[in-house]
Amino acid sequence: MKKLASIAAMSALAMGLSSGAQAADETLGAVKGKGFVQCGVSTGLPGFSNPDAKGNWEGLDVDVCRAVAAAVLGDASKVKYIPLTAKERFTALQSGEIDVLSRNTTWTQTRDTKLGLNFAGVNYYDGQGFMVSKELGVKSALELDGAAVCIQSGTTTELNLSDYFRQHKMAYTPVVFDTSDQTVKGFEAGRCDVLTSDQSQLYALRIKLANPDGAMVLPEVISKEPLGPVVRQGDDQWFNIVKWSLNAMINAEELGLTSANIDKMKDGNNPGVKRLVGKEGPKGEGLGLSDDWAYNIVKQVGNYGEAFERNVGTGSPLNISRGNNALWSKGGFLYAPPMR
Amino acid sequence: MIINDDKLPDLPPPPSTVGVIGWLRTNLFSSWLNSLLTVIVGYLLVINLVPLIDWAFLTSDWIGETREDCTSGGACWVFISVRLDQFIYGFYPEELYWRINTMYVIGVILITALIIESTPKKPLIAAFTLIIFPIIAFYLLYGGAFGLEVVETHKWGGLTLTLVLACVGIVASLPFGVLLALGRRSEMPIVRSLCTAFIEVWRGVPLISVLFMASVMLPLFVSGETHMDKLVRALIGITMFQSAYMAEVIRGGLQAIPKGQYEAAMALGLNYWKSMGLIILPQALKLMIPGIVNTFIALFKDTSLVLIIGLFDLLAIVQAALSDPKWLGYSVEGYVFVAFVFWVFCFGMSRYSQGLEKKLHTGHGAR
Numbered sequence: 184m185k186k187l188a189s190i191a192a193m194s195a196l197a198m199g200l201s202s203g204a205q206a207a208d209e210t211l212g213a214v215k216g217k218g219f220v221q222c223g224v225s226t227g228l229p230g231f232s233n234p235d236a237k238g239n240w241e242g243l244d245v246d247v248c249r250a251v252a253a254a255v256l257g258d259a260s261k262v263k264y265i266p267l268t269a270k271e272r273f274t275a276l277q278s279g280e281i282d283v284l285s286r287n288t289t290w291t292q293t294r295d296t297k298l299g300l301n302f303a304g305v306n307y308y309d310g311q312g313f314m315v316s317k318e319l320g321v322k323s324a325l326e327l328d329g330a331a332v333c334i335q336s337g338t339t340t341e342l343n344l345s346d347y348f349r350q351h352k353m354a355y356t357p358v359v360f361d362t363s364d365q366t367v368k369g370f371e372a373g374r375c376d377v378l379t380s381d382q383s384q385l386y387a388l389r390i391k392l393a394n395p396d397g398a399m400v401l402p403e404v405i406s407k408e409p410l411g412p413v414v415r416q417g418d419d420q421w422f423n424i425v426k427w428s429l430n431a432m433i434n435a436e437e438l439g440l441t442s443a444n445i446d447k448m449k450d451g452n453n454p455g456v457k458r459l460v461g462k463e464g465p466k467g468e469g470l471g472l473s474d475d476w477a478y479n480i481v482k483q484v485g486n487y488g489e490a491f492e493r494n495v496g497t498g499s500p501l502n503i504s505r506g507n508n509a510l511w512s513k514g515g516f517l518y519a520p521p522m523r
Numbered sequence: 524m525i526i527n528d529d530k531l532p533d534l535p536p537p538p539s540t541v542g543v544i545g546w547l548r549t550n551l552f553s554s555w556l557n558s559l560l561t562v563i564v565g566y567l568l569v570i571n572l573v574p575l576i577d578w579a580f581l582t583s584d585w586i587g588e589t590r591e592d593c594t595s596g597g598a599c600w601v602f603i604s605v606r607l608d609q610f611i612y613g614f615y616p617e618e619l620y621w622r623i624n625t626m627y628v629i630g631v632i633l634i635t636a637l638i639i640e641s642t643p644k645k646p647l648i649a650a651f652t653l654i655i656f657p658i659i660a661f662y663l664l665y666g667g668a669f670g671l672e673v674v675e676t677h678k679w680g681g682l683t684l685t686l687v688l689a690c691v692g693i694v695a696s697l698p699f700g701v702l703l704a705l706g707r708r709s710e711m712p713i714v715r716s717l718c719t720a721f722i723e724v725w726r727g728v729p730l731i732s733v734l735f736m737a738s739v740m741l742p743l744f745v746s747g748e749t750h751m752d753k754l755v756r757a758l759i760g761i762t763m764f765q766s767a768y769m770a771e772v773i774r775g776g777l778q779a780i781p782k783g784q785y786e787a788a789m790a791l792g793l794n795y796w797k798s799m800g801l802i803i804l805p806q807a808l809k810l811m812i813p814g815i816v817n818t819f820i821a822l823f824k825d826t827s828l829v830l831i832i833g834l835f836d837l838l839a840i841v842q843a844a845l846s847d848p849k850w851l852g853y854s855v856e857g858y859v860f861v862a863f864v865f866w867v868f869c870f871g872m873s874r875y876s877q878g879l880e881k882k883l884h885t886g887h888g889a890r
Contacts, residue, residue, distance in 0.1 A: 226833055227846030234843050236605055238614045265677060266833045266843075271739055278742035364854050391852035500848045 210282055210414075210421035211255065211471055219261040222248035223281040226266045229387040230495035230503070231287050231307075240264045244285040246490040247306055247412050249483070250428040251283055254476040259483035273298050276415055283425050284413040287383070294413075303425040305411040306487075308507040308516050310404035311343050312382040314389060317399050319376055324403035328353040333366050333375035335359075339406075344379055347405040367391045370398075381408055386501045404507070424470050431477040433519035434459060435486035437510055442485040445478065455522075464523050477522070487517065579859075590850060602853040603860050606844050610860075613680020613835055619672065623683055626663045629656065638875065640882075653694065676754040680835035682864065684754075688761060688826040688836065689868075693819050695762045700769025705799065707774055718770070725767035731828050733760040738832035757829050765822050772818055776811035777803065809883045816876035820869045827865075837861055 214220055224232035224244055232242040240262075249259040265281050276284045277299055287309070288294070290302040315321050324347075334341055336359045348355050358375045360366040367388050370378040380388060382404060389395050412429065414422050435441075438455050440448055449460040458464030459481075461474030470476065484490060488510075495503045509515025535541075539548060552558040582597030585604065593599035603610070612620055633652045636642045664687070666673045679687065706718030725733075737756040780803055788798030808815075830839035841857040844850065 226830070226835075226839065227843035229846045229848045229851060233846040233848070234609070234614070234840075235847060235849075236609065236844075237617075238609050263675075263677070266835065268831055268833050270735070270831075271833060274739045274743060280742060387846075387848065387851055390848070391854075495848075500851065 210418045211424065214255055214282055218256065219263045220248060220252045220255065220283065221263045221265055221281045222251070223265050223267045223272055223275050223284040223286055224248070225286045226268055228287060229390075230383065230499060230501045232264075232266075232285070241494065243307060243490055243494045244287055244410075244412075246432075246484050246494065247285040247425075247429060248283065250432055250480045251412075251425055253479040253483045254424060254428045254431070254470075254472055257473065257475075257479050259479070273300065273413075276300060276413060279415075282414070282421070287410040288413055290409045290411055299416045300413050301416050301422050303412045303414055303422055304429040305409040305516075306429055307383065307410040309381050309383050309408035309410050310507070311340055311379060311406040311408070312385055312404050313401040314370070314378045314380075314385045314398055315376060315401060317397055321401070324401050324405070325351060325353075327355065327377055329355065330377050331356040331358055331375040333358045333360060333370045333378045335363055335366050335380065336361060340380060343406045363388060364391070382506075383495070383503065386495070386503045390500055420471055424472065427470060427477075427522075428480060429487075430519040431459065431480050431522070432484070432487040432490065433510070433517050434522055435477070435481045436488040436517075437512065437519070440481050440486055441489055442482055445481050449478065458522050590853075598856050598859075599853055600856060602844075602850055602856050609681060609844065610837060610840055611682045613684055613840060614678040615674060615680070615683070616678070619674060622663045622666070622671070622674075626660045629659065638878075657691075657694070676752050679754065681840045682837050684829075684834065685823075685826050685836045687754075688758065688829065689819075689823045691758050692761045692765050692822050692826070696765035696769045696818075696822070697815070699762065699766035700773050701804070703766055703770035704773035704777060707770065708777060722767045722770050725764050726771070728764075730761070730764050730825055731831060733764050734828055734832050736760070753832065754834060757832060757834060761822070761826070765818065768818050768821075769815070772811055772814040773807070775814065776807035779810050780807050809880075812876050812880050812883070816872055820872055823869060823872070824865060837864060 222245075224240060224242075227233050228242070228244075230242055231244045232240055235241050245262075245264070248262045248264070252262045253259040265275065267275050267281075267284075267286060269286075272284055272286055272288065273294075275281050283303075284300075285306075287307065288302075289309075290305065294300060295302055313324050313327070315327075321327065327348075332344060332355050334344060334357055341357070341359075344355075344357070356375075358369060360369050363380070363384065366378060366380070369375060370388075371392055378385070378388065382400065385400050389398050389400070392398055412425050414425050434455075435445075438453065438459060440456060440459065445460070448456050449462070454463065460478040461467060461476070466474040467476045468474075485493070488505075491505065491508060492498045495501045496505065505513070505515060507516050509517065511518040536545075539545060551561040578597045580597075582595040583600055584593045584595050584597070585600050587593065587601040588605060590599065590601070592601050608617070608620070612623055615623060633648060633656060636648050637645065637652065642648065662668050662671060664674065664679065664683075665676070703718050703722055706714045707722060709715050709718070734757055737760040738753060741751070741756060784802055784806065785798070788802040791798075793801065827836050827838040829836050830842070835843060838861050841861050845854050845857050
């Protein structure tokens with residue numbers, strides 16, 4: 184399938200470039216003309232993009248779409264969500280069916296350089312981790328020598344796992360399943376001591392257990408999976424807008440701005456806040472947006488921390504800790520360039 | 524000497540051959556092997572059915588709003604009832620549900636009228652169902668005329684989308700199939716080879732790759748300006764694919780009609796289309812009902828393959844609902860519900876076709 188995707192991408196490059204290049208600089212204009220942002224999301228990934236009981240899309244990836252809509256159109260609800268499978272996602276972006284792809288897509292060199300796409304930042308630092316039963320008494324992945332490990336077949340997870348155990352000269356027995364549901368059932372039935380998957384998935388899988396509190400996720404992360412929004416290559420203005428929409432959310436958290444307090448704080452004396460809400464500094468000119476673009480994002484979507492807690496953190500059943508996704512000042516990786 | 528001409532009344536049959544016991548003896552315990560099988564199968568049924576019924580009915584939860592309402596330990600049907608609207612209407616705006624409901628009501632009335640035998644003016648109703656109703660349904664679902672707001676197809680979903688895909692596929696593939704089958708049996712070489720090539724190509728590829736081509740490759744070949752709706756692409760793919768299958772079923776039926784019928788039609792001086800329309804096809808279609816319905820049922824179930832191109836049919840929308848963090852872990856309930864809905868529709872089609880066969884059975888053929 185990977186091959187197929189790259190063939191699709193190459194043919195897109197070969198024949199679609201002409202039409203793609205014409206459409207390039209026009210994404211902002213087209214979005215303003217249409218009155219909504221077309222945003223590619225997943226067909227259902229807990230906490231990142233999933234429909235709620237009323238059919239509204241919610242999740243951390245969805246909030247990036249909403250932030251872009253708030254910045255460009257001043258209304259976070261003006262998003263048209265296009266659910267995409269993993270195989271369709273890049274074609275949909277290349278062919279212009281969507282304006283931004285926010286579908287927990289890992290930023291890799293191949294994708295960034297060969298597919299005619301640009302990654303506009305990272306909105307979640309994911310990585311492969313381990314879940315064990317608390318009864319096992321294991322506190323670190325390095326104590327897992329000789330363990331039976333439940334994995335889903337045909338994923339890079341399998342390769343990462345074998346690399347990790349070989350590197351640390353440990354033995355393991357793989358127990359391979361077809362789907363994530365089966366993997367959980369296998370873990371629950373005691374067929375293995377450890378379940379491995381991307382960390383963001385582990386928390387969702389944990390809820391599916393009969394007794395979620397009996398299992399814990401180990402602190403080790405054995406692979407890098409930076410997930411972020413993607414745009415078409417060649418439209419720098421749109422690329423900047425998506426990039427700075429995400430940066431604005433992160434900077435707002437650093438400044439302590441939330442959707443609840445921004446109206447009170449914007450009239451204060453903090454120069455950082457003044458620049459963010461567009462009273463001083465670069466404002467919206469360079470991006471081609473109105474001066475209150477960042478204010479709209481924080482007011483309507485919230486800062487990054489709010490989005491995180493609401494969708495995957497303490498405010499959601501997933502209960503993922505900030506970990507790597509905390510601000511740089513709090514021990515995480517999130518570091519947005521200053522808005523000045 | 525007394526001669527009694529009256530027959531003695533028949534003695535009742537031995538009690539072990541009538542009633543429940545008799546039935547059991549002849550059907551379940553006629554030999555030691557059958558008895559053994561009966562006992563084993565009966566045991567398996569009991570140990571599996573009892574927990575199943577217990578799970579699905581006795582200890583299940585039906586009423587509530589959140590997962591906290593599921594306390595009995597059995598099936599949590601609350602998950603289904605909370606999202607039933609979404610499973611039926613997809614992402615359709617809630618205030619416009621009446622449009623889908625109107626379409627369902629009209630559809631059900633028309634189909635009931637067609638099924639009931641004593642309805643007057645049946646041909647008129649059939650023509651209305653096949654020609655006018657799809658237009659009404661289109662404007663109700665999509666809008667864009669008569670003051671109805673446009674609801675784009677990416678908001679369609681759930682059972683409604685499944686039915687749209689299945690009905691369009693079924694209604695469109697039958698005429699195409701008839702034409703292709705006639706074309707393949709035609710004596711005109713170009714028509715024949717074109718039809719044969721079409722059938723063989725579409726029958727030779729899996730539906731999943733047809734859908735994948737339609738959704739992933741097609742947009743790359745056409746320029747960015749001419750956007751064809753994803754649903755339309757899928758519908759065209761499904762129709763092409765099903766027409767090829769339908770053509771072969773119909774060709775089988777055409778071949779079963781004795782040559783004498785063709786000759787008789789010609790002897791009457793009927794031209795090709797009249798002899799086909801009046802003599803051959805009515806007989807052939809009757810023979811083909813099981814085959815055609817078989818194809819329809821397969822098509823109905825195949826519609827759920829559209830989930831690989833990100834269209835939310837019934838199965839896909841249940842899967843999407845399963846990814847709601849608030850409802851993780853209720854996959855069994857979800858899949859049981861989907862299976863039940865599919866079964867209801869497929870079983871309904873199958874029963875209707877059996878009724879149709881009985882009604883149209885006029886004593887020809889080998890039966």
